[in-house]
Amino acid sequence: MKPTVELLANQKAGFFMVILGGPLIIGFLMLWPNMIFHYAEWTQNYMQPFFFGGVFVAAFFVGLRSVFKFTILGIFLLLFASNISYVAEKVHFQLFSEGLLLIFLAAMLYRQPRYIGFAFKVLVFLAVIFSIQTVIVFMAWLIGYRIPVECNDFLGYIKFTRGMECSFNLWLGDNGYLRRDWYGFRATGYFTEANRLAYFQTIPMFLAYHYRKESFYYHAAFYLIIFSIMATVSVVGMAAAFGAFFLYKNRNLSRKVKGVLFLLFIVIPTLFIVVSVNPEMFGRILDKSGSFAVRLAGAKGAMLYLLQNPFGFKLGDAILSQELMLASGVSIGLFYWIFWGGLVAAGLLLPILFVYLINMYELVAKGDQFERMFGYASLAYFMEQSFFGNYFESYFIAVMAVTLAINRLRARLAIL
Numbered sequence: 001m002k003p004t005v006e007l008l009a010n011q012k013a014g015f016f017m018v019i020l021g022g023p024l025i026i027g028f029l030m031l032w033p034n035m036i037f038h039y040a041e042w043t044q045n046y047m048q049p050f051f052f053g054g055v056f057v058a059a060f061f062v063g064l065r066s067v068f069k070f071t072i073l074g075i076f077l078l079l080f081a082s083n084i085s086y087v088a089e090k091v092h093f094q095l096f097s098e099g100l101l102l103i104f105l106a107a108m109l110y111r112q113p114r115y116i117g118f119a120f121k122v123l124v125f126l127a128v129i130f131s132i133q134t135v136i137v138f139m140a141w142l143i144g145y146r147i148p149v150e151c152n153d154f155l156g157y158i159k160f161t162r163g164m165e166c167s168f169n170l171w172l173g174d175n176g177y178l179r180r181d182w183y184g185f186r187a188t189g190y191f192t193e194a195n196r197l198a199y200f201q202t203i204p205m206f207l208a209y210h211y212r213k214e215s216f217y218y219h220a221a222f223y224l225i226i227f228s229i230m231a232t233v234s235v236v237g238m239a240a241a242f243g244a245f246f247l248y249k250n251r252n253l254s255r256k257v258k259g260v261l262f263l264l265f266i267v268i269p270t271l272f273i274v275v276s277v278n279p280e281m282f283g284r285i286l287d288k289s290g291s292f293a294v295r296l297a298g299a300k301g302a303m304l305y306l307l308q309n310p311f312g313f314k315l316g317d318a319i320l321s322q323e324l325m326l327a328s329g330v331s332i333g334l335f336y337w338i339f340w341g342g343l344v345a346a347g348l349l350l351p352i353l354f355v356y357l358i359n360m361y362e363l364v365a366k367g368d369q370f371e372r373m374f375g376y377a378s379l380a381y382f383m384e385q386s387f388f389g390n391y392f393e394s395y396f397i398a399v400m401a402v403t404l405a406i407n408r409l410r411a412r413l414a415i416l
Contacts, residue, residue: 005409006370009117017118024058025122027051031394035168036190052394056101063107069408073355074103080348084341087311095392102397109405116402120207124221127204130197131224133172134187134231141185147172187231198229198237199384200395205229205241206248206377210370236387244380248373311342333386353391356382356400359407371410378403 013021028051030036037043067074077099085092109116140147149169168174173189189197208222229241337345360382363375378399385396 005406008113011114013118024054025119028055034190059104059108063104066107066111070103070106076352083344087341098392105401106404110408124204124207127201127225128221130189131228134228186233194232195234195388198232198234201225201229202241202380203377206373210373240380240383244376248376333389333391336390359403362407
């Protein structure tokens, strides 16, 4: 039998990988933007560096011999980090470390594909845990039960929901949306934003669907994860995840009707429950004018600042206008770096994203079922990250590394 990426990825994990690699992978995937690592001072100061450093050291030693395959990407990543550091007038260690981690992690996964399959199983497991949390919190909201919560010191300030009440529960995450949010209910889990929970769950949704015939566990996981994504009320998250899934399921016109019916079978019952319990909430879900206005104002502010300062924002500059205040926190990935790094940052970021998109396209266009599945999953996450992210969060770094590694493996196996 000709080897495939899926066969290589699904090789049995060894004892060392399970005992040490499992917790390390969980820890890395649970890094920023996850509040569990900001629960207390010791989690932020000791656990985060341990998990990031552990993955970095493992990736360095395992992937060192193959890192040259990603040299061009590495050069652009280092130039990008150097530009941001120059503009900010201080060394941006996080960008340097994440750029290096990306290429070494891709090289490690290329040399040891079994890490991919093991990481996928860990990822689905985490997604199931988050989905069960979402179901529990949703049921509590339905019956009006007030889940006990406490304050959480997140990045130096107390974590509030809409500035009103402390909202963190160690076992069930951020439940502030349970009582007071405009939507009535919005799943957030351990993440800083409901959108980010939807983003995290997107790739496990594709994985659970792909592995669903292996066991009932993956079949149930698929539907649980879909519910958790919908419970975030993230329009971008749902559009990207379900849109990419629709494309994955319907490569030819004759199957599109089945794909539509499949999604409606899941979506309509959930919306029926929401409308039955809280009719006003349904209208609020569809009303994204406020969220869109904030993002648009941030993007406009970033472009305005770019016209005044084409080389980016210096820490010593004063931000006077409300538009520039919005621009400094713009959530759209490209505009975020345009504000902080100017035209040079945009010019260096685009080739990085181009390399990623080319690898993603080749998986979709030339890959087998497993490779296409991850290509579409990666596409969904890229769309989500572009609208609310900065491309350098640890989870996205991991997704990029897997995308690069799988496509390199696909190309290598194709010539055997």
